[in-house]
Amino acid sequence: TQLLEQSPQFLSIQEGENLTVYCNSSSVFSSLQWYRQEPGEGPVLLVTVVTGGEVKKLKRLTFQFGDARKDSSLHITAAQPGDTGLYLCAGAPNTGNQFYFGTGTSLTVIP
Amino acid sequence: NAGVTQTPKFQVLKTGQSMTLQCAQDMNHNSMYWYRQDPGMGLRLIYYSASEGTTDKGEVPNGYNVSRLNKREFSLRLESAAPSQTSVYFCASSERPNYGGRGQPQHFGDGTRLSIL
Numbered sequence: 633t634q635l636l637e638q639s640p641q642f643l644s645i646q647e648g649e650n651l652t653v654y655c656n657s658s659s660v661f662s663s664l665q666w667y668r669q670e671p672g673e674g675p676v677l678l679v680t681v682v683t684g685g686e687v688k689k690l691k692r693l694t695f696q697f698g699d700a701r702k703d704s705s706l707h708i709t710a711a712q713p714g715d716t717g718l719y720l721c722a723g724a725p726n727t728g729n730q731f732y733f734g735t736g737t738s739l740t741v742i743p
Numbered sequence: 744n745a746g747v748t749q750t751p752k753f754q755v756l757k758t759g760q761s762m763t764l765q766c767a768q769d770m771n772h773n774s775m776y777w778y779r780q781d782p783g784m785g786l787r788l789i790y791y792s793a794s795e796g797t798t799d800k801g802e803v804p805n806g807y808n809v810s811r812l813n814k815r816e817f818s819l820r821l822e823s824a825a826p827s828q829t830s831v832y833f834c835a836s837s838e839r840p841n842y843g844g845r846g847q848p849q850h851f852g853d854g855t856r857l858s859i860l
Contacts (some may be wrong), residue, residue: 662844674851724844733785
């Protein structure tokens with residue numbers, strides 16, 4: 633069961649452009665995480681959001697958790713080639729012990 | 744500071760062969776996880792161990808078994824490999840279980856790339 637859909641699946645932009653990646657679900661999550669994965673490596677945690685409407689900033693990255701805790705977005709300002717990678721969202725329901733990962737967004741930033 | 748170490752990094756098997764993927768963490772974490780990653784499908788949980796001595800099924804457990812050998816080590820076994828199990832396998836750990844969706848940070852290894860012919 634794929635509970636989280638990410639869009640777009642692929643994104644190729646020029647250095648300096650802005651972009652937004654979306655993570656949507658029909659299910660409610662207690663918390664949502666964003667990870668970045670580089671080729672040949674495992675995912676690395678970027679942020680965890682736990683409150684509906686919460687906004688967190690990490691340098692040029694802005695993360696938002698939807699008011700209803702069913703969706704999230706990741707906005708990157710002035711993208712750099714170092715931002716290239718696969719971005720994954722992961723939601724945790726309020727029952728059980730599992731995370732459910734999204735389908736992923738592959739970002740390429742062209743110098 | 745190794746974090747989560749997976750072995751082997753690459754493996755090619757023939758259909759019907761068996762093998763065990765090894766995972767060890769040096770962060771004194773209580774919980775460990777096995778995922779598989781396939782193109783366009785994100786990561787899917789195979790099995791997890793909330794604490795030493797316990798294991799539970801995830802989304803896609805069929806065809807796999809696990810052993811939580813001790814607090815550090817969590818292995819994944821394919822008893823009779825099938826081509827559908829060709830994938831990249833990731834082990835992860837977290838300090839505590841994710842009860843109630845608290846959002847425990849997970850730390851991942853670099854994966855095992857497994858091809859089954």
